[in-house]
Amino acid sequence: MSRESAFIDALRAIATHPAARGLADDAAVLEVGGETLVLTHDTMVEGVHFLPGQDPTDVAWKLVATNMSDLAAKGAQPLAVLLSYQLGRDDAAFLRGLQAALQHYGDAALLGGDTVRADGPQSVGLTAIGRASHRPVPSRSGAQVGDGLWITGPVGAAMLGLEALRAGTGDSSAYRHPSALLVEGQMLAPLVSAVMDVSDGLLLDASRMADASGVTIVVERMAVPIATPEARRDEALRWGDDYQLLFTLPADVPPPCPAWRIGIVLERQSAPILLDGAPVSGRLGYEHGQADGA
Numbered sequence: 001m002s003r004e005s006a007f008i009d010a011l012r013a014i015a016t017h018p019a020a021r022g023l024a025d026d027a028a029v030l031e032v033g034g035e036t037l038v039l040t041h042d043t044m045v046e047g048v049h050f051l052p053g054q055d056p057t058d059v060a061w062k063l064v065a066t067n068m069s070d071l072a073a074k075g076a077q078p079l080a081v082l083l084s085y086q087l088g089r090d091d092a093a094f095l096r097g098l099q100a101a102l103q104h105y106g107d108a109a110l111l112g113g114d115t116v117r118a119d120g121p122q123s124v125g126l127t128a129i130g131r132a133s134h135r136p137v138p139s140r141s142g143a144q145v146g147d148g149l150w151i152t153g154p155v156g157a158a159m160l161g162l163e164a165l166r167a168g169t170g171d172s173s174a175y176r177h178p179s180a181l182l183v184e185g186q187m188l189a190p191l192v193s194a195v196m197d198v199s200d201g202l203l204l205d206a207s208r209m210a211d212a213s214g215v216t217i218v219v220e221r222m223a224v225p226i227a228t229p230e231a232r233r234d235e236a237l238r239w240g241d242d243y244q245l246l247f248t249l250p251a252d253v254p255p256p257c258p259a260w261r262i263g264i265v266l267e268r269q270s271a272p273i274l275l276d277g278a279p280v281s282g283r284l285g286y287e288h289g290q291a292d293g294a
Contacts, residue, residue, distance in 0.1 A: 021139060024212045026073040026196050027130075029137045036132035040070035043084075046121035051165065056090045058176040059124065060097030066199065067128035068105045068180035069243040073197040074137050075189025076130030078106050078182070083113035084125035094124075105180065134189035143194040143213035147248035149263035150255055152184055155202050155244060156236025157227035174227070178243045187256040188247055195247035200240040201285020203273060206263075209246065210272035218274045219263040237275075238285050 008023055015023050019030040019039075027040035042063065046052055050059050064081070071078055081102065088094065102108045108128070161175030181197075188195055194213055198205050202224065210217040219237075226236040248265055249255060271279045 021141075024141060024208075025139050026070040027076075029074065029132070029139075036135055036137060037079075038071055038074045038076035038130040038132055038137060039127065040067055041125060041127040042066045042070070043123060043125040045123045048121075051162075052121070054165070055097075055176075056088060056094035057097030057100070060094045061101045061177050063124055063126050064098065064101035064105060064108075064128075065178045065180050065243070067126045068108075068182060069178070069197045069199070071128055071130040072180045072182045072185035073195050073245060074130070075133045075185045075195075076137075076182075077133055077186070078108040078128060078130050080109040080111045080129045081113075082111055082127040082129075084123075084127075085113065085115045086123050087115065087117045088122045105182065132189075133186045138189050138192050138195045139212070140194050140196045140209045141212040141214075142192075143209060143215050143217070143248040143265045144250070145215060145265055145267050146251055147193050147265040148251055148261050149206070149217055149219065149265065150247050150249060150259040150261050151198070151202070151224065152181055152245045152247075152257065152259050153242075154225040154227040154236075155198060155242045156232065156239055158241035159232075159235060159239040160228060162241075175241060178241060180243060181245050184245055184257045188245065191253055191256060192247040192249055195245060198240065198242050198244045198246050201238045202242075202246065203237050203275070203280055204240075204283075204285025205246055207273040207284050209248075210265075213265075214268055216266045216269040216272055216274060217263055218266060218277060221276050223260065223262045225260050225262075238283060240285055 012023050019028045027038050030037045044050060044063050068078060157174035161172040164170030165172035165175055194209055196205055196209055206217050206219055226233055228236045273280060
């Protein structure tokens with residue numbers, strides 16, 4: 001177990017409110033009067049989530065998009081955000097990127113937040129607040145035996161984008177400017193049994209869905225659409241930052257948006273995830289605090 005997983009397990013003893021969903025979902029779901037709010041928070045750190053010296057407009061865009069992707073996984077409509085910002089080398093550029101991203105995602109309102117000055121790598125965070133478009137709000141935990149496993153698009157594009165950005169040549173947009181699939185999320189919300197966004201790697205996130213649902217998920221390796229050369233398929237299945245939506249549907253329900261069927265849900269077995277019917281060896285994806293310091 002990584003340090004990240006161990007810490008989240010410990011937090012569950014504190015996060016007992018039903019809105020927290022046992023810290024096993026993409027976002028919190030809070031009932032307020034007759035309204036259902038969806039709340040999420042993501043933090044990005046220089047040298048971990050973005051490159052040192054990367055264009056601050058891109059950093060701001062990605063910060064907004066990652067939070068909006070969590071809202072998309074709940075079928076939510078963005079309402080507002082709160083910003084946590086460590087002053088950096090070009091704050092004006094960050095603000096330009098922030099404004100452009102908020103306008104792109106439906107003019108979500110900036111309501112406030114906090115600003116600090118500190119030495120060391122820059123750290124930025126955003127809390128996004130949305131309104132549920134469908135109730136009950138879907139979760140990771142509803143996958144049922146016999147459901148099909150689907151994904152909205154290819155994985156591996158962000159991996160190639162990061163390599164292009166580091167090399168200073170080629171198309172790096174998939175890494176710098178990811179897209180949150182809000183429209184698709186709202187279409188899927190009334191139909192899916194389980195849904196989440198792929199942020200840390202397809203295999204790892206499918207494993208998380210399986211654990212939350214108490215099932216085993218079988219991924220068909222060659223059915224997964226990839227944005228990489230075929231020789232790098234296994235890397236693409238473990239690489240994050242693509243923000244596709246991963247979801248399960250009853251066998252007789254077709255997806256309401258473009259999607260690829262990549263597996264099936266089985267009764268719980270010894271492992272939460274199987275690749276072509278066999279347990280997966282090695283890492284499934286990216287987790288903070290893994291043994292080698294990743």
